[in-house]
Amino acid sequence: MSTASTDAIAIVDGERHGAVNAAYADLYGFSRPDDLVGEPWDRRLAEDERSRLEREILPSCRSEGYWRGTITGRRRDGTTVSHELSIARLTDDQYVCTAREAAGEERTGRDAREHTRLLERAFDAVEDIVYVFDEDGDAVLWNATLREVTGYTDSEIAGLEPAELIAPEERERGSDSGSGSDAGGCLDQLGDRQVDLVTKDGERVPHEFRGTTFEDRETGRIYRCGVARDVTDRTERERQLRTTRRFNEELVENAPFGMFRLDDELRITYENQRAEEIIGLPENEQESEAIGTDIRDLPSIAETGQADLFTRLKDGETIEFEFPFESIYGKEAYFTGRGVPLYRDDEFEGAILMAIDISERRRRERQLERQRDELETLNRINELLLEITRDLFASPTRTEIEQTVCDRLATSDLYQFAWIGAPETGGQRIVPRANAGIDEGYVETVTVTTAGEETGQGPAGRAFRSGEVQVSQNIRTDPTFEPWRDAALERGVESAAAVPLVHGDRTYGILAVYATRPLAFSRREQSGFEVLGEAVGFAINAIEEHALLFADTIVELEFEVTDSGLVFVRASDRLACEIDITGYVESASGTWSVYLTVDGAEPAAVREVATADPDVERARVVADEGETGLLEFAMNGPAVTELAEHGAMLTSGYADDGRGRFCIEAPQTTDIRQLSDRLQTAYPKSTLVAQREFDRPVQKPIEIRQSIADRLTDRQQEALQRAYHAGYFEWPRRSTAGDIADSMDISETTFHYHLRNALETLATAFVGELH
Template sequence: MNASVRVLHVDDDREFASLTAAYLEEEHEGFEVESEPDAARALTRLRTETFDCVVSDYEMPQMSGLEFLREARQIDPDLPIVFFTGRGSEGVAAEAISAGVTDYLQKRGPEQYALLGNRLRNYVEKRRAEEERLRGYEAIERAREGISILDEEGRFVYANQAFATLVGYDHDELLGQHWELLYREEDVERVYDEQLPAAANGGWTGQTVYRRKDGDLVLTNHSLSYTEEGELISVAQDITDDERRRLELLEAKRFESLVNAVTEYAVFMLDTEGRVVTWNEGAEEITGYPEAEIVGEHISAFYTPDDAEAGVPAELFEQALADGSAVDEGWRVRRDGQRFWAHVVVTPVYDDDGTHQGFAKVTRDMTERRARENELEAQRESLAAANRMNAILRDVLRRMVHDSSREDIERDVCERLTTDGPYLFAASGDYDEVGHFDVRLASGVDTDAARYVFDHLTTRTAVTRAVETGAVEVQHLDREAIDLEHELVEAIHSVVFVPLTYRDTVYGLVALCSTSASYLTDGERSALEDIGAAAGYGIHAVETERLLQADGVVELVFETSDGGEPLVDLVDDGGTVQLDRLLPIDEGEYLVYTTLDGVSPTAAVEAVSSNPTVSDTTVVHADDDGDGGVVAVTVTESLVTHLAAAGTKVHTVESADGTLRVVVDVSPAADVGRLVDDVVASFPETHLVSKRQVARPVKRTRAVAETVESRLTERQLAALQAAYHGGYFERPRRQTAEDVAETMGISASTFHQHLRIALETVLTELFD
């Protein structure tokens, strides 16, 4: 539906109304949503403005949803009205339906928004179609031909005055009657055996003898065809007397035009050789040929050059003569050279003596319907692929709970994607600075074979791009350019690289070999990226766990004199700064608590606020003499945050005299060389001062801490840590809840919610 859909959303919850409007307008082209929190004002707007449909809550303070529904039905009895409410029960639904609601949906999750949008579009389209149908009835009523419509049981649901006059019945007498009322007994069987099947296969045109109410018989030119909804359209023209028989051919064009207007068919006549004899407006609209230009031309003008040369038109004529009709679907060519998908019915025409006079040809443009069917099929395939990948994601997450090493996680991902997944085989591995993929383990094939395939097929450009962007990368293989005799190579058409990422760190790649040459759907790509992120998070977790459980760690000391480093800017005018706590609060963003000595916190905040990597600053506490205190800084990129995102544990940070010194711990199994190269590449003014093996005592109750962290989301844990380090629990408080929330960039109510859940989790673990 190309026309816009104007929706009135009645809900006293403004935040939910805004969310609903945003989703409908973003996901459904042409939707315009007007939100109204007051039901009484909504009724006033319905009286003075035009809306295509209404979405209403069930429980509202000013007026209940049922009261609003009854008032709205007084204004417009046919307006689509859908209840979209959090309250749900069979009783509520039954009460709403009894009151005349169009539909009833519950606010149960994100999928309901998609369901709501689709149903609103369907109801609006249905109403507009009914209005269009009524307008069509008005045009039909003015027609001189007798036009009637019958339901699927063959009973009259509509007849224009011309048809009622033709058969001698009053209009109301016909409605509800079966068509057999108007036929002689000897003609009924022919209707069932010939006319109705032909009508179902594209349309029937011929002559019918009607029996009028007074018993007289009337001969008509008659046409039957079915609509998409299963209704039968009947168009009849009285040709009883000789004069009307003589005018039959002259009136054929207008008669067929009316048939076309009702059924969207182009109907025209051909002579015995296949040349156009008559033309109508529907045919001109579909093909682009005006009557003066096409009459006398052969029907092959509408066919593609290949079909015309292959004799397809002649084959249809032969089939029609042999079987009584011929049906075909295929590409046809318009006057301007554009192609359209046509549904065609060809029927031979004979005179009263049985002499072949030519052919009746009925054509319908099915291009849009075919495109919709292809689109729906593609959507179904895409949804099935996405569902398959999401099922794999859920299974990988379930398996990762029990994994205790990086190798376990990578093996689970590879095996799940190849055992039940759509890929021939998979391998995980590392990459070097020039993009070489080094296979560590494989699934679906042995490791040596996997190394052989990736050494000879994959491009380093694809590997490098996947690592640099942190996104799924697809390499389609040029089959003609591959000169390798290996059964695996011959089966592979594309390779998909999935980076295993956690924040800014890429822990490695999973490479998937596919027998398909098609591109990934958005759903498949999204699911693979989620799998990569889940695996990256799992690897980060087990590496961190290994670091915490190790008897010793590797301590690295970095120093930088980078003038853009925000922690250096804090004490640019003298003094020192030490790191208290580093909290991840958003994707790529950290909240850094620091203690200043020998510098005013206010002056430090002013000095660092102009740094482009700093998005927010807060003075948490200032010493009485104003020569020190605690400052919170929200940064997006710095040496400290880069090291934290790379999987290290930042141990100590000190800044003085323009130099920042950072001490971090890494696992003894970590690739220190790669870490140092990455840091220096990102921060050229940085260098490694020292590296040594040290013992770090565990400073917390591990069982409680691990359980709490596993049960809290990152946001909940960050809220608890920000409250603690921001002085929220001190007496007197250094920061209020509003201050801490502002520092984190969230609302106070959201902060309270996160903090309450976090505290409850901690206390439950301690005391239960």
């Protein structure tokens, strides 16, 4: 009925319009009824009429059930309309309203509404967004473009604050300016500016706003209207232009060649970073002093007679140049380049210079000749070092190795003399062990130490501490060589080098070499000496290990360890069990596989403790028999490393409830104090409880084992030892071939190959030869 009626009818539900017909919407200047649904009822009343609701209208409806009278309403565009209003109460919160324009105003209202519709159609014909907001921030008029761009419906736009259509940062800017609470002022604050319009989906669309404020003379109300133009395409073009310009600037600034811009008087107006390097910009300067300088006045150009060459640029000639150059800061360089004149409207306006610094190339050319001479010397040095390295392994003792090295170096015409020293037992002084050459008592008179004091700051002391080759290329000026300078210069020594004799983490001593020429030890030469030092250290280590196998006198050390840093002790303490080390094998990768039995705890629990230990790379259970079993630890800790580097071996070891006992055998020639100190440094809660020395006669079984071991390759020995310790030969087997192959990091087929060859060697020795 309300839809078909020509009267204006509305259902008021609570305080808002619940339903309205077209006549009611048209009465208040709305093109669609839905635009009024949900709007507060009193918003369509003039401000001075709103008080009548609570004072007169609603009380009459509640008591009489209806109210009838004339009232002034407010249209959407802010104008007022007088109409006859009838209100009937349906329920306590629902009313039906019937309105009709008062006599005399009906035609005026129709004309006003027709004018509004004409204005709306005109707005819709504009491609840009057109908007009008009243002083309360309510949208009064807008065109279809606003709906199309933002995705909002007319009713949604009517309920929005203007600020909700604008990017958040623009709202904050309006708030900072003091107009953040004034929704209309938010748009007015934009002026002629570009901001992002935010759509219903959250998309940002750049628009350029142009707006103004006006006053309705009839009502005195203030309105804000404006136009917003989509500038997406223009913004993208500007972005592309900025990107292109930035790319060109970065290209020029980071070009691998120098680039200069000259004005019409050939003054430097721009230089890129590479050009500044050519000119020589000091580190503490932000801008080159060459800016504004006539390029022909630069000293190197004027002094070399090249000024006229650059003058030819003014005649439109492209020039090419190559000459030495010294910057205004004294930096020497040599560069080549090209200059191109620039014209505008047939008038010379400057030039572009591109210069490539070829100083390095020129220096390399000069160095080539020096390097040819140095290369010949280096080849001689390398040949000498190779010969010495070959001779090392023909020397049966450490003393002979050290003397051989010194003799070979001293007999060449490259060096004056050489000596090898090692720290004295229990002290820091490096004591000479071998020397050769014309030193005129130098070695016996100087004092060198391993500590950081003055006598330990020279090449020898630094080499021993760092484990790296150290040199003094010019003894006359090297402050660290002060304690020995006079003695060295008296003997004609100009440079010296010290080479650490290392194997693994152990330094056996140092080799000191002296030459009568400064700068005698180039980088390549130092690398050669580094290899020699490692070879000597390896040879000494091999002799010490060999000494343990064949020594008649053996030193046995017994340690008691309660340090939880040792995984065996920690596991036995945490699990209240007994752990017994049955053997260990060194792998090709340098790790050690330690085999151990456990009694009183589950092997899996021991494995969990070991897995968390930094010295254990991996752990596996070989055999699990409840609270006993066999395990394998792959270790790379200080204990096994120190033993190997000192030529010692662990003969027995066990740990019970956090207390361990370990027996170690070493040849008599081993530095026992150093070995003991290093083990106690690694595990502070360890005590040397016994040190015994005994004779070990050479027995035939040892000779047999050694002779057989000499026939096996390293991999064959490793495969055989791992198979034995891991229970491969037991029945049933405790480890499969795959298990052992995994521990060796090889395939199962390769393991079988090494094991079969090892077993064949054993069978040949025991079944073939002995039979």
